[in-house]
Amino acid sequence: MARWGMVIDLDKCTGCQSCSVACKAENNVPYGSPDEHKKRTAPFWHKVIAVSRGQYPTLGIDLIPMPCMHCDDAPCVTVCPARATYRREDGIVIQNFRRCIGCKYCIVACPYGVRSFNYKEPEEKEYHRPDLPPERADRGIWPFPTRVHGVVEKCTFCFHRIDQATREGKKVGVEVVPACAEACPARAISFGDLDDPDSAVAHLLATRQWLRLRENMGTSPKVFYLPR
Amino acid sequence: MASNFIPLEGKSKGYRIAMIILAFLALSGFVSFIISYLEGHQMFGSNNAIPWGLPIVMAIYLIGLSAGLHILAFLIYIMHQERYREVIRAAVFMAIVLIFGAMIFIALDLGRPEKFWRLFMLFFMNNMASMFAINAIFYSCYFVSAVIYLISLLNNMKRFSMIMGMIAFGWAMLTHGGTGAIFGFISTREPWFSPLSPFEFIFAALTSSLALLILVLVLIYKVTGRELAQELIASLGGLVKGLLLGMLLLMAIGELTHIYSPARDAAIYMLTGHLSWLFWALLIGTGVIIPLVILFHPSMKRSVRGVVIASALIVVGIFVKRYYLVIPGAAYPLHYYPGKIEGVWGEVGSFSFAPIEIILSIGIVGFLALIYIMGLKYLELLPAKDKIEKVDKKPPAPTASEGIKEPRAKADAITPDKAQRKPDERNQK
Numbered sequence: 001m002a003r004w005g006m007v008i009d010l011d012k013c014t015g016c017q018s019c020s021v022a023c024k025a026e027n028n029v030p031y032g033s034p035d036e037h038k039k040r041t042a043p044f045w046h047k048v049i050a051v052s053r054g055q056y057p058t059l060g061i062d063l064i065p066m067p068c069m070h071c072d073d074a075p076c077v078t079v080c081p082a083r084a085t086y087r088r089e090d091g092i093v094i095q096n097f098r099r100c101i102g103c104k105y106c107i108v109a110c111p112y113g114v115r116s117f118n119y120k121e122p123e124e125k126e127y128h129r130p131d132l133p134p135e136r137a138d139r140g141i142w143p144f145p146t147r148v149h150g151v152v153e154k155c156t157f158c159f160h161r162i163d164q165a166t167r168e169g170k171k172v173g174v175e176v177v178p179a180c181a182e183a184c185p186a187r188a189i190s191f192g193d194l195d196d197p198d199s200a201v202a203h204l205l206a207t208r209q210w211l212r213l214r215e216n217m218g219t220s221p222k223v224f225y226l227p228r
Numbered sequence: 229m230a231s232n233f234i235p236l237e238g239k240s241k242g243y244r245i246a247m248i249i250l251a252f253l254a255l256s257g258f259v260s261f262i263i264s265y266l267e268g269h270q271m272f273g274s275n276n277a278i279p280w281g282l283p284i285v286m287a288i289y290l291i292g293l294s295a296g297l298h299i300l301a302f303l304i305y306i307m308h309q310e311r312y313r314e315v316i317r318a319a320v321f322m323a324i325v326l327i328f329g330a331m332i333f334i335a336l337d338l339g340r341p342e343k344f345w346r347l348f349m350l351f352f353m354n355n356m357a358s359m360f361a362i363n364a365i366f367y368s369c370y371f372v373s374a375v376i377y378l379i380s381l382l383n384n385m386k387r388f389s390m391i392m393g394m395i396a397f398g399w400a401m402l403t404h405g406g407t408g409a410i411f412g413f414i415s416t417r418e419p420w421f422s423p424l425s426p427f428e429f430i431f432a433a434l435t436s437s438l439a440l441l442i443l444v445l446v447l448i449y450k451v452t453g454r455e456l457a458q459e460l461i462a463s464l465g466g467l468v469k470g471l472l473l474g475m476l477l478l479m480a481i482g483e484l485t486h487i488y489s490p491a492r493d494a495a496i497y498m499l500t501g502h503l504s505w506l507f508w509a510l511l512i513g514t515g516v517i518i519p520l521v522i523l524f525h526p527s528m529k530r531s532v533r534g535v536v537i538a539s540a541l542i543v544v545g546i547f548v549k550r551y552y553l554v555i556p557g558a559a560y561p562l563h564y565y566p567g568k569i570e571g572v573w574g575e576v577g578s579f580s581f582a583p584i585e586i587i588l589s590i591g592i593v594g595f596l597a598l599i600y601i602m603g604l605k606y607l608e609l610l611p612a613k614d615k616i617e618k619v620d621k622k623p624p625a626p627t628a629s630e631g632i633k634e635p636r637a638k639a640d641a642i643t644p645d646k647a648q649r650k651p652d653e654r655n656q657k
Contacts, residue, residue: 038572040275049574051567064565075416081360082346083353099353101346102269102339104279105360111416113562113573117279117339119270149268150339213564217415 002172003091004157005194005222006181007201007210008065012188013048015063020046022183023067026158030122030147043116045155046180062228065189067180068093068114068155069213069221076106076115084152091222092157098132100151107152111217118149128160157191173199194222233317234612238605250598257591260584261336269339271584277577278558282585283337286592287330288407289436289550291367292429294326295404296437298374302397305390314611315445320378321603322444323400327371329596336588359410366403373399382608404433411553418494419557424482431475436546438468439539446536448610458532465535469523472542476516494560501576503556506548515545555579 023029023046032042051062070093076085077093084099085106095115107115125146147153158178165176173192181189192199197206201224204210210224236243264271274281301319335344346353347364354361373396380389405426411417412425422428442464449456486495499507519538528534559577561569568574604610 036270040277040572040577041270043276047573049564050570051565051574052570053567060567061570062565062567066564075414077355079358079360079414080355081358081364082343083355099343099346100340101343103334103337103347103360104274104339105358105410107276107279108558109414109416111562112564113276116276117269119275120268148340152339 001089001195002193003195003222004070004162004172005091005192005201005224006067006157006178007190007192007204007224007226009186009188009190009204009226010062010064011226011228012186013063013065013184014186015048015050016185017048018183018185019065019067019180019189020044020048022179023155026128026179027156028124028127028147029153030118030120030124036119041117041119043118043122043153045114045116045153047114064213064225065180066112066114066213067178067223068157069112069219069223070155070157071219071221073219075109075111075217075219079105079109081105088159090162092159092162093154094131094156094159095152095154096132097129097147097151097153102150102152104152111214111219112221115152115154117152118147121149122147128156128158130160130163173201233608234610235606235608236601236604236610238601243601243605246601247598250594250601253591253594254598255591257588257595260587260591264336264584264588265341271582273580273582273585275577275579277561277575278555278579280554280558281337281579282581282589283333285547285551285554286589287333287337288429288554289547290326290330290333291407292404292433292546292550293437293440294323294330295370295400295407295430296433296435297323297326297441298370298400299397299434300438300441302393302400305393315441317378317381317607317609318444318448318604319441320374320381321607321609322600324371324374324378325596325600325603327367327374327403328599329592331367331371332592332595333589336592359406359413363403363406363410366399366406370396370399370403401430404429411557416562417558418486418491419498419560420553422482422485424478424485428475428478428482431471431478432546432549435468435471435475436543438464438471439542439546442468442535442539443543446532456532458530461532461535462530465523465529465538468535468539468542469520469529472516472520472523476520493563497560497576498552498556501556501560503552503559506556507552510548511545511552514541515548516542519545 024031027045029045030043036042046065046067048063048065051064053060053062070091072087072091074085074087074093077087080086081103082099082101084096084101085093086096087093102117104117107113107117127147158180161176161178162172165172170176173190177189177191181191190200190204192201194201194205196202204226205224208226210226212221212224214221272281272283297319301316301323304313304319305316335341338344347360348368350356350361350365354364356362373392377389377392377396380392408426408429411420412422415421442461445464446456446461483495483499486492487499498504519541522528522534522538525534559579561574561576563569564573
């Protein structure tokens with residue numbers, strides 16, 4: 001079984017936010033007004049944060065694209081009372097919107113703040129969830145179950161692309177990658193099988209220094225960063 | 229058993245007016261819940277930075293009061309103090325009402341309240357590693373055991389109620405310890421992450437519920453013209469003092485542990501941030517120091533008035549403690565990467581009380597008070613006032629209860645002329 005992971009080269013990242021936009025477009029993530037963004041009620045599956053160190057003349061800025069880290073030992077999976085969040089065999093942490101009761105415990109428990117709650121009825125109702133059964137009221141847009149307010153959602157590593165590619169026999173990581181990796185103009189994001197020693201991600205991790213966010217939490221995330 | 233119990237008559241004008249007001253409050257709470265259900269949680273003050281808002285504060289506060297009342301009721305029961313025993317039934321019934329209210333708060337705070345039943349599909353559809361699912365066992369068993377305990381008390385089954393009281397006592401401890409573990413087991417949030425959390429919750433629960441019990445006791449006794457033993461209130465005040473000191477000790481150890489470790493940013497924010505005035509003024513100042521001063525003062529600790537003021541301050545202070553844990557405790561931004569995170573992702577979360585959630589909370593509290601006064605009417609909860617009638621009947625003055633905002637207490641305040649009757653015949657069997 002593959003173990004999907006992502007390697008983000010911080011040296012190449014220019015902070016253009018293409019990945020965030022591509023993620024919103026691909027997964028039809030609901031938008032929010034600037035006001036809602038400021039109040040932190042707009043959902044984001046992917047974000048790019050800017051981290052500054054030092055004062056003006058000697059100032060360094062790191063740009064960190066942050067999808068879900070798909071931790072091997074994910075706190076959100078541990079705390080979810082309804083089994084709405086679970087870890088697939090290939091390591092992807094999935095949120096099942098049908099089971100989610102909206103208690104927000106996973107938002108509290110996530111060390112990376114990658115989970116968002118649907119605070120209002122979204123206009124963007126469709127999303128790629130071939131794993132969930134369709135809803136009767138939505139025969140028109142089958143196979144996409146509708147999105148409702150009051151549930152938690154998060155990055156899925158574009159698992160619909162991966163699953164389809166596996167079914168069609170395409171090479172994941174070369175021909176098919178998640179939307180953020182595909183959209184990156186600097187090719188800073190690579191995606192692939194961490195267990196396969198011949199994959200591009202395994203090469204990068206073997207040849208370069210890497211770091212993971214908040215290692216002290218012991219979550220062993222599967223998103224790796226190559227420092228500048 | 230020496231003391232007899234009677235129900236309220238519930239035919240006075242005051243009782244009806246209280247019923248109508250409380251029903252109106254409950255209805256407005258229900259309407260605001262429907263609005264929040266249709267419109268989503270944008271109607272609440274919570275956001276992705278501070279995911280839990282006022283309903284969760286209310287829920288853990290009510291669970292604390294409930295569990296504490298229950299523990300106290302049992303301790304009073306085994307102390308073989310007849311004078312304390314008078315209040316057991318009322319206290320246990322209040323504990324049941326409060327845990328029920330806490331469940332309502334949790335259910336209505338869910339994003340999808342119609343899936344509330346999923347929390348109770350234990351071992352079948354639940355992830356039993358989750359503290360929420362474990363607490364679902366605690367809460368439901370607690371509710372059931374408390375109801376059985378009340379039934380056994382109502383039927384004067386002495387031996388059985390002793391056993392049930394013991395079981396319910398243990399479950400009450402577990403219940404509130406589990407509630408503390410919901411917060412204490414989350415390693416992501418530094419201000420919450422603490423093995424002391426369950427014990428701190430239990431101590432806070434005992435303190436606040438005993439303070440509430442004193443308030444309600446004084447109010448009911450004053451208003452219904454029963455004689456109030458001053459040394460009873462004074463000794464309960466002494467118990468509150470001990471519990472408050474215990475809570476203070478646990479709080480101090482917890483905060484010092486958080487400050488001692490190098491990752492102390494969030495703890496420092498909790499103590500000096502823009503909401504820290506709540507902590508210092510309302511929790512430490514009026515919630516702990518002033519009550520302690522009163523309860524250590526040689527003359528004030530003997531006076532009913534002093535103990536009542538201290539209790540009211542403690543009840544408010546513990547509510548602030550809960551608020552302070554849930555809302556500013558989650559506000560400090562997570563450190564994804566060393567350095568200063570720019571923009572909205574690195575800001576301290578903001579929270580503003582939304583009108584809807586305030587109306588919802590008041591409405592649910594009104595609903596609980598409605599259940600409580602209906603229980604007073606239909607169940608034999610209040611001790612019969614047949615012993616001493618020497619106290620001259622002065623008109624009841626609800627204003628005598630300083631700073632008490634408990635609606636159920638108010639409801640009792642309006643029914644002064646009750647309990648004049650002889651003890652119920654059924655009770656004598």
